[in-house]
Amino acid sequence: MSTSPKPAKRKRSTINVPVSPPPLRRKVQSTTTSSAVSSFFTPTSKKPPEKVNWQERAPNDNTPNSLLVGKYNPADGSKSGFDAGDGARKKIAAFDFDSTLIQTSSGKKFVFDSQDWKWWHPSVPGRLRKLYLEEGYKIVVISNQGGLSLKQDTKAPKSLQSKVGSFKTKVSAIFNQLDLPLSIYASTEKDIYRKPRTGMWTKLLDDYNIQAADLDLEHSIFVGDAGGRHAEAGKPKDFSCSDRNFAENIGIKFHTPEEFFLGESPRPFMRTFEPTDYVPDTTAEVSSPFTKKNDLDVVVFCGSPGAGKSTFYWRFLEPLGYARVNQDILKTRDKCIKVAGEYLSEGKSVAVGTFPGSPSIPYANVLSHTDNTNADAEVRAKWVELAKKYSVPIRCVHFTADAKICEHNDAVRALNKTMNPEQRSILSSLAFRGFASRYQQPKLNEGFQDILEIAFKFTGSEEEKVIWTRHWI
Structure with a gap:
């Protein structure tokens, strides 16, 4: 049996051969730097302050x-x-x-x-x-x-x-x-x-x-x-x-x-939107745009949150003896209708809308319930029915302020102490969109004796004017 020696191993050439280790043995490169490691183990008291x-x-x-x-x-x-x-x-x-x-x-x-x-x-x-x-x-x-x-x-x-x-x-x-x-x-x-x-x-x-x-x-x-x-x-x-x-x-x-x-x-x-466009040029006393025509009646306010309904009530209707019926306080429409009927039975005229606070509060309470703003004919029809039941006329005051004015009024009211003694919160834009989605312009054929349209104009003291005429939205 031949026992010839094994051939010597040929030396592997290093020419044009990569020097990296085989893929399976290649060391995974860490992304953690030595300074990061050092920082991790450095006591907090010795670390440099954050810039x-x-x-x-x-x-x-x-x-x-x-x-x-x-x-x-x-x-x-x-x-x-x-x-x-x-x-x-x-x-x-x-x-x-x-x-x-x-x-x-x-x-x-x-x-x-x-x-x-x-x-x-x-x-x-x-x-x-x-x-x-x-x-x-x-x-x-x-x-x-x-x-x-x-x-x-x-x-x-x-x-x-x-x-x-x-x-x-x-x-x-x-x-x-x-x-x-x-x-x-x-x-x-x-x-x-x-x-x-x-x-x-x-x-x-x-x-x-x-x-x-x-x-x-x-x-x-x-x-x-x-x-x-x-x-x-x-x-x-x-x-x-x-x-x-x-x-x-x-x-x-x-x-x-x-x-x-x-x-x-x-x-x-x-x-x-330019607030100064809504400030009257004159400081002369404004005569009341509302005249009481009937001994006993119902007045329905229709307008967006922030349109000036509260201001109008306190300035012009409350002095005439109108009782307010406010769903924001009474919570449900049925309760509002019941209370309004009680006022009419007592011989008191009724204003239906949203009138929070007191005469010193210059802006309307802005509601989350569009029913309170009497936005559409279906809601207003409930009040027409009530007026018929008590055989009294019903009138409508329509506030025509557009969405920008109303959002501005809401922001002014909610975001400064001078004009927000009740500390009311700012409304979501959903409140204004909700009114707009349901809004139907009031018509005489709904049963109203008349419709009085009120365009928004700022009223208030000089201090309030400075605040109101800033840009808020």
Whole structure:
């Protein structure tokens, strides 16, 4: 049997052979950095402070937090804009956030994640640095962030809960690139903080310890993309005029991003609602538009929530002895009809509508039940039947204010103490849409003796006029 030696193993050539280990043995590369590991095991007391300090604020002690405030501390340790050392800066350069300082890098309308951003224009960071370092401005960001929620709801979807964290991460990255003393105010609800309302501005003045009289309003500015601009030369129209209205409310100059960063000429714009159009030119006493024609009758009020029904009742019908029948108080229509019948039996004329509070309350209570507003002929027919039962005439007062005026009145009433002694909450837009969906214009052939149409005009003191003529919606 042959025992010839085994052939020697041929050495494997290393020419053109990958040096990586076989796929099955290849080490999985970790995305965890050594600095992250070091930070994890570093005691909290020895970690560097976060550059952005976050706080949550509430409109008052009885409401949940709805304002997110972030204050950035620069890497060089300079004082933030809230500290006394920065008190010499009396000019404020305020900016909207999305579509003004930044835009999505994905091209989508709404941000995809915390990394989905880029500067609105390459000139933005340099212009902001110049404002702070050379021109002596405080820099603040004032933004409506309706997609966020600060409500402590453990049942809320994780996707909703994570949005606040993603927003903070994005803000931190942006502020780190600028590395200036900056602050951001982000409104998350439709309350006093939401632009064009001035709650965020009032809060930042408090934080900066600036008295309104000391602020350089003439040179302060607000830059935002919601300027109410018309569509022009392929450019779409603005989604609203809230940024321009916000600047007007606080009395500072307004610029769009194109005007401020690119030097473009202003484009034509239009406001969908101008409060001053509804303030009478004269302060002369207005004579009553309502005349009592019958010894005993029923008067039905028809109009949207916020149309001025309450004001009209207290000014013109209550002094004439009309008893009010208010479903907002009595709760059901059947109860209202019963009480109205009792008043008529006692020889008292009846006004049917929504008349809360007292004569000192200048705006109508806004209802969640469209029955209370007598919007359609079917509801009004119940009152016509009642008048026939008691053999008395029935009249209609028709309030013609459109939806914008009514929403404005509701916001004014709900969001300031001076004109809201009962602390009523702001209505959902559903209340106004509900009225509009059921509304049928009153007609004489429904059985009315007459129909008196009332267009809305503001009435009130000079103090109330200043409040009412701001932009609220």
